[in-house]
Amino acid sequence: xxxxxxxxxxxxxxxxxxxxxxxxxxxxxxxxxxxxxxxxxxxxxxxxxxxxxxxxxxxxxxxxxxxxxxxxxxxxxxxxxxxxxxxxxxxxxxxxxxxxxxxxxxxxxxxxxxxxxxxxxxxxxxxxxxxxxxxxxxxxxxxxxxxxxxxxxxxxxxxxxxxxxxxxxxxxxxxxxxxxxxxxxxxxxxxxxxxxxxxxxxxxxxxxxxxxxxxxxxxxxxxxxxxxxxxxxxxxxxxxxxxxxxxxxxxxxxxxxxxxxxxxxxxxxxxxxxxxxxxxxxxxxxxxxxxxxxxxxxxxxxxxxxxxxxxxxxxxxx
Numbered sequence: 001x002x003x004x005x006x007x008x009x010x011x012x013x014x015x016x017x018x019x020x021x022x023x024x025x026x027x028x029x030x031x032x033x034x035x036x037x038x039x040x041x042x043x044x045x046x047x048x049x050x051x052x053x054x055x056x057x058x059x060x061x062x063x064x065x066x067x068x069x070x071x072x073x074x075x076x077x078x079x080x081x082x083x084x085x086x087x088x089x090x091x092x093x094x095x096x097x098x099x100x101x102x103x104x105x106x107x108x109x110x111x112x113x114x115x116x117x118x119x120x121x122x123x124x125x126x127x128x129x130x131x132x133x134x135x136x137x138x139x140x141x142x143x144x145x146x147x148x149x150x151x152x153x154x155x156x157x158x159x160x161x162x163x164x165x166x167x168x169x170x171x172x173x174x175x176x177x178x179x180x181x182x183x184x185x186x187x188x189x190x191x192x193x194x195x196x197x198x199x200x201x202x203x204x205x206x207x208x209x210x211x212x213x214x215x216x217x218x219x220x221x222x223x224x225x226x227x228x229x230x231x232x233x234x235x236x237x238x239x240x241x242x243x244x245x246x247x248x249x250x251x252x253x254x255x256x257x258x259x260x261x262x263x264x265x266x267x268x269x270x271x272x273x274x275x276x277x278x279x280x281x282x283x284x285x286x287x288x289x290x291x292x293x294x295x296x297x298x299x300x301x302x303x304x305x306x307x308x309x310x311x312x313x314x315x316x317x318x
Contacts, residue, residue: 054106054107054113057103057105060245060246062096063093063094063095063113064095065092065093066092066093071092074092074094077126077133078090081130081133081134084214086141087112087137087140088109088110088112090112090113090137093116094115094118094121095116096118097117097118097243098119098235099232099254100117100122100227101119101250102116102133102250102251103249103251104140107145108146114136114137127217128221128223130216131211131217131221131224134215134221135208135211135221136207138207138210138213139207139210141210144203144206144207148196148200155192155196159185159189161182162186194299197300197301197302200248201301201302201303201304204304205309208221208312209316212316218277218313219276219280221313222275222280222313223274223276225251225310226264226268226310227273227274228251228252229257229260229261230257230261230264230273231257240255240257241255247302248302252303253301256306259297260305260306260307264307264310267279267310280310280313280314283311283314284314286311288311290308
């Protein structure tokens, strides 16, 4: 856990170092007022996105909120976990989609919402579902939606500067400095976007750990991950494409399921469809080596490689 925290702080340091370098460079060549225009514009887009985001997610995922009377077991799980996490009880919803998954969102702790899909309710056992809900409750407690939204403003700023200077900027008499700045801003955009994706992956590890601290077992969470990957791998590809815009909120990345299921099947030695304590212990003793293709897919993903993620679970002593 120490190393995950260290990585997160180093990442924040690198991101702010990049934005400082960009401010200095753009301020020197384009004028500081010009830069602030894009900064304010990007923050404006971010605020709008942050404010209307929950409504967009609700509509896109066809969320139906439920009460304790409608779904007593599901609601009780969320209520108990929220109490353990010492946060307000979030609204509980069911997304009317068949892809097995869960997600949390909201503008603040008091506006938190935890939703499960119809598909996950049919797939997981109660202890596995509770482990997934613990993961989502931890996202709310850690304010991950706010964290990633704020970090995302940095690549947004870089992208808009690159777009303006490369395609709409005026040439200077002392050489094509504007185009050079545009290329540099595009490079900064690419790098900071990768760093924000990396931050998102780190937050997933924090939420996994958070679920265990709320009383869920590593094997229950690992089994739920295995089943979610398996369930997504069986889904129609066109159905998976429909969730591309919101998969950042999911427990796992459904679009990677076909690649990940091949690796995860090797963990299920007794072919029970779960990953028990003994199988986790065997994984703990093994070294996980990803192929070049898997590393590249993870680099461009909001979620960690699932085999690595379960490997992390095997190393926790709760």
